[in-house]
Amino acid sequence: MTLTEIVDIQKIRADFPVLDQEINGKKLVYFDNAATTQKPIAVINALKHYYEFDNANIHRGIHTLAERATRDFEATREAVRKFLGAASTEEIIFTSGTTNGINLVASTYGRKFIKEGDEIIISGLEHHSNIVPWQMLCEEKGITLKVIPVNDRGELDMEVYDQLLSEKVKLVSVNHVSNALGTINPIKEIIAKAHAVGAVVMIDGAQATSHLDIDVQDLDADFYAFSAHKLYGPTGVGALYGKKALLEAMPPYMGGGEMIKEVTFEKTTYNELPYKFEAGTPNIADVVALKAALEYMDSIGRDKIAAHEDMLLQYATEQLLQIEGLRMIGEAKNKVSVASFVIEGIHPQDIGVLLDNLGVAVRTGHHCTQPLMKRFNILGTTRASFAVYNTIEEVDRLIAGLHRVKKMLA
Amino acid sequence: MTINEIQDEIIEEFALFDDWADKYEYIIDMGKKLKGLPEDQKTEDNIIKGCQSRVWLNAHKDGENLVFEADSEAVIVKGLVSMLIRVLSGHSPKEIAESELYFIDQIGMSQHLAQTRSNGLVSMVKQMKNYAIAYQLV
Structure with missing residues (x-):
């Protein structure tokens, strides 16, 4: 399955002016979509x-x-x-x-x-x-x-x-x-x-x-x-x-x-x-x-948006699970494009700060769900959430970023 | 050394780094080296709650000077905490109360003090000064 089969990703990305910028000299990867999505030029x-x-x-x-x-x-x-x-x-x-x-x-x-x-x-x-x-x-x-x-x-x-x-x-x-x-x-x-x-x-x-x-x-x-x-x-x-x-x-x-x-x-x-x-x-x-x-x-098609996001979630989950010491939090059979995880021995805030320096925006912390975090006996998670404009290459940037973060904090 | 001399020393150390990663690795290293607090001192009384990570701060008088000890569960915050202790600990309450912290901005870490909800650093600086003001009155 390739990206172009589901949505025209380049065309979609061009609709979101905010995505076209650099953070700390690196192309922005925006994975905080569950907090808020970016806005297309039409809006x-x-x-x-x-x-x-x-x-x-x-x-x-x-x-x-x-x-x-x-x-x-x-x-x-x-x-x-x-x-x-x-x-x-x-x-x-x-x-x-x-x-x-x-x-x-x-x-x-x-x-x-x-x-x-x-x-x-x-x-x-x-x-x-x-x-x-x-x-x-x-x-x-x-x-x-x-x-x-x-x-x-x-x-x-x-x-x-x-x-x-x-x-x-x-x-x-x-x-x-x-x-x-x-x-x-x-x-x-x-x-x-x-x-x-x-x-x-x-x-x-x-x-x-x-x-x-x-x-x-x-x-x-x-x-x-x-x-x-x-x-x-x-x-x-x-x-x-x-x-x-x-x-x-x-x-x-x-x-x-x-x-x-x-x-x-x-x-x-x-x-x-x-x-x-x-x-x-x-x-x-x-x-x-x-x-x-x-x-x-x-205009994109809500079924296509969902299919694209599912593809990103599948790919991201597979790649994340290959990182040593990483544990997914939330492995429901039915879920939307949210990948929440913890890495053994590393505080989520440290992950978030360093990923930001690598141009990757994720959410870290308790996500305003403190009772849920308590249920899993964790302080918080790192959460990457995907939207229609995200790409496989961006998921790769997250994975590479996490390897780098692990090395820096080791 | 005075508070400002220590701040200038830190600024000089950071001037050596041309890469963000070197800077953070140095902070992480400082975080790891900070002795921190024993578990029984990480009490509710000593806690400074941030949205993402907690900081614990302890203060006591050593002669005329005020000594700080602190800890955090996130290592980058702990590194920043370690620098705050290096700058402020071991000075008189008056000096601490009147100090102006400019090194954080100068080493390019001011974003950590701006995110008021994400860590306890802003509250920690405030709390250190509050201790200093309180000890001045004693």
């Missing part, structure tokens, strides 16, 4: 175009610019609806990102519908942003938090999940894909089982949307949150999908402009969906540019 141009020609506040202006800005803002909502497979644009709420989406659900659905003595289930694979909002809610309301454990391969222990489920469980919140290990969780099964005991399910999709096809209706997810910046889009924007009936039953998250129908000092009535959850002037420019990111992924 950069969409932002530039918006500010150069269309900038206006949306929804209430009657002038031409306001109409254009509103049209483009709402066009992204439709693009996100399609992207997630949602039934209606009323179910798509723009947020500042995944963390914001999870907090919204915890603060509104959680506060209203989950009571003392109830239980919430999360998993041992969660990012802090899918742990802390639930802990805060649990502390406030006297709810019990239960955790699905992780096996040695970095997969969720589904037998224990079955045991944790009961009528007491009102909500399950898990990630679709683990940010630290790349594990793809069986969320369709998790959702069906939660529904069987009457619990709703929140999916943290931050790490999934750039790699997998999402269909919230097929998954039967109640809530699904993602961030634009992890799928080649701008920072500071994301979306929360919620089933219409649930969103309608939920109180608003923040009060302000946009989310109201009528305000008097005696009583305010709230706007309809999705605006009820979008108080204040939103991040219009970045929402507009998110559409360009989704279109960019479609």
Whole structure:
């Protein structure tokens, strides 16, 4: 299998201006894609175009610019609806990102519908942003938090999940894909089982949307949150999908402009969906540019992106395992293009610092998953995560870099 | 030697390196040579938490001077810690409190002090000065 068979890699790389630079005199290799992906020129141009020609506040202006800005803002909502497979644009709420989406659900659905003595289930694979909002809610309301454990391969222990489920469980919140290990969780099964005991399910999709096809209706997810910046889009924007009936039953998250129908000092009535959850002037420019990111992924083909990334992961895993003393953390059968590893006797931070000097950007540390690191009894890992613009030659640079690092630290 | 004389000495040593790797190998070597702290002194009281690696710092008075001992689990940080100790340890609290650390910038390692969340170095420098200020008051 060669690269050109899957995607036109040179053409794709040319779409990402940031890749064309040197770090410490060496061509940049960017392998920190699970933290954030780089942006194609189409996204950069969409932002530039918006500010150069269309900038206006949306929804209430009657002038031409306001109409254009509103049209483009709402066009992204439709693009996100399609992207997630949602039934209606009323179910798509723009947020500042995944963390914001999870907090919204915890603060509104959680506060209203989950009571003392109830239980919430999360998993041992969660990012802090899918742990802390639930802990805060649990502390406030006297709810019990239960955790699905992780096996040695970095997969969720589904037998224990079955045991944790009961009528007491009102909500399950898990990630679709683990940010630290790349594990793809069986969320369709998790959702069906939660529904069987009457619990709703929140999916943290931050790490999934750039790699997998999402269909919230097929998954039967109640809530699904993602961030634009992890799928080649701008920072500071994301979306929360919620089933219409649930969103309608939920109180608003923040009060302000946009989310109201009528305000008097005696009583305010709230706007309809999705605006009820979008108080204040939103991040219009970045929402507009998110559409360009989704279109960019479609222009390559999401199946091709996934196939290319899989090929890189296979190759990288094979090469990494040949390094003496290296141990992969996270060897799930189903995983996205994330290679997390430790090298015996070497602190991940030292690896990261030296690789940076070799022009290779990786992530080191606990990846905001301290409980997961504790589970594997490690301080942290070195994580290389691959995107559509990465190449086999870049993986070779990582491997050569690791040999050099080992020698320097020996 | 004064604090500044030691800083200048380190800057001179680093001027010999024309390659980033030589520089880092020297720091790694210093990290390995630093005695560090026995396990029972790596306590919660002595810890300076960074996002990626932990640093432990101990201070005690030796006559009029303040002596620092420190350790880190990452060897590059430990090497940088070793240089901070070389520069600041064994001076009077007043000298330490009033010192201005310019050698880190001059040897091209300032990025390690800028990444506030990734290691405990910034907090360590602050903590060393806090010790000095506290001992001045004693």
